[in-house]
Amino acid sequence: MSLVELLTKLISFKSITPNDDGCLEFITKVLLNMGFKCKKLNFGNTPNKTKNIYAHFSRGSGTHFCFAGHVDVVPPGDNWKSDPFKATKKNGYIFGRGACDMKSAIAAFVNAVNNFLKKTKDFKGTISFILTSDEEGDAEFGTKKVIEWLKKEKIKIDFCLVGEPTSRKKIGDMAKIGRRGSINCNLTVKGKQGHVAYPEKAKNPITDLIKLCSELKKPFDRGNKFFPPTNLEITSIDTENKVTNLIPEKVTAKFNIRFNNLYNSKTLIKTLKERLDNLESHYELSTKISGESFLNQSVILNNHLEKSIFEITKENVEFSTSGGTSDARFISKICPVVEFGSVGETMHQIDEKVKIKDLDLLSEIYIDLLTRVYS
Numbered sequence: 420m421s422l423v424e425l426l427t428k429l430i431s432f433k434s435i436t437p438n439d440d441g442c443l444e445f446i447t448k449v450l451l452n453m454g455f456k457c458k459k460l461n462f463g464n465t466p467n468k469t470k471n472i473y474a475h476f477s478r479g480s481g482t483h484f485c486f487a488g489h490v491d492v493v494p495p496g497d498n499w500k501s502d503p504f505k506a507t508k509k510n511g512y513i514f515g516r517g518a519c520d521m522k523s524a525i526a527a528f529v530n531a532v533n534n535f536l537k538k539t540k541d542f543k544g545t546i547s548f549i550l551t552s553d554e555e556g557d558a559e560f561g562t563k564k565v566i567e568w569l570k571k572e573k574i575k576i577d578f579c580l581v582g583e584p585t586s587r588k589k590i591g592d593m594a595k596i597g598r599r600g601s602i603n604c605n606l607t608v609k610g611k612q613g614h615v616a617y618p619e620k621a622k623n624p625i626t627d628l629i630k631l632c633s634e635l636k637k638p639f640d641r642g643n644k645f646f647p648p649t650n651l652e653i654t655s656i657d658t659e660n661k662v663t664n665l666i667p668e669k670v671t672a673k674f675n676i677r678f679n680n681l682y683n684s685k686t687l688i689k690t691l692k693e694r695l696d697n698l699e700s701h702y703e704l705s706t707k708i709s710g711e712s713f714l715n716q717s718v719i720l721n722n723h724l725e726k727s728i729f730e731i732t733k734e735n736v737e738f739s740t741s742g743g744t745s746d747a748r749f750i751s752k753i754c755p756v757v758e759f760g761s762v763g764e765t766m767h768q769i770d771e772k773v774k775i776k777d778l779d780l781l782s783e784i785y786i787d788l789l790t791r792v793y794s
């Protein structure tokens with residue numbers, strides 16, 4: 420099966436998160452044909468448990484390189500120019516849901532491993548796949564649980580590459596080595612409602628909130644070599660006040676903090692409370708952590724990837740920690756991880772697409788990377 424045929428087949432599964440729609444079963448068949456051993460790992464408490472697979476090809480002892488990815492996609496939405504689950508070729512692109520995020524990387528890596536194993540007769544080591552159908556959703560019963568299972572089974576991985584669409588404009592211009600953490604907060608201040616003409620009889624909570632917000636907005640750190648400074652953005656300040664002559668009873672500010680690896684959620688919340696307690700006002704703070712920051716990189720892996728990308732595309736890759744969360748946050752707990760895949764410009768969008776040329780380049784980069792890792 421050619422690379423384009425493989426991607427076409429992957430796109431044909433309506434694998435809207437967390438349903439895989441048979442996509443993992445199909446990949447299992449392909450990998451079994453390539454000599455892989457596949458383990459189904461179904462987790463969760465619903466009758467249709469979340470499906471994952473761990474597949475590995477081992478010969479002798481040596482480096483264990485793992486590719487991780489998700490077959491689930493976000494819902495297609497309306498107004499596509501073509502059927503989102505029927506790969507459509509046009510102007511050198513393939514259109515379809517998952518074309519860039521991230522069925523293209525899965526197809527490219529399967530293709531790359533197949534070609535690599537054919538040409539590398541003396542291969543020694545392990546190549547594995549962690550594939551999940553729960554990344555775009557809650558991600559509770561996907562890679563997170565597979566990692567727990569790997570730990571329990573004492574399976575050691577040396578390097579992992581996650582095939583997220585990290586390239587920005589051109590294939591190979593960016594890879595990711597970590598991510599910032601994210602936390603959402605609600606800060607409520609209560610006062611005493613009253614008439615605006617008689618402020619002495621009321622207590623305006625907004626006055627206090629403004630002071631608290633400016634305390635919170637003070638810089639957290641200066642960032643470091645790998646991360647930008649931790650940043651707090653206020654996203655809403657609301658009293659739900661509909662009239663002009665009323666001092667409101669309470670006010671709530673919402674804010675999000677993207678934090679680097681100089682903080683974790685605990686130390687960050689502690690800092691927030693210290694700042695708020697500096698001022699004598701009564702407040703309520705609630706926090707919801709969406710992800711911790713992480714950085715677990717291997718200089719060896721990064722160097723190999725940098726060389727492979729340059730060899731195939733002549734691009735100088737930038738290693739970044741920008742963007743939202745991905746399953747790399749779970750994998751980073753057990754081994755160094757880098758994220759690298761196709762151009763992500765259209766991910767989650769209507770008419771999501773991948774350049775066919777990029778698909779080939781991606782596969783070539785992965786083959787070159789495997790060659791360097793196992794040489």
Ligand SMILES: [Zn+2]
Pocket residue numbers: 489520521554583584
């Ligand atoms: Zn993705």
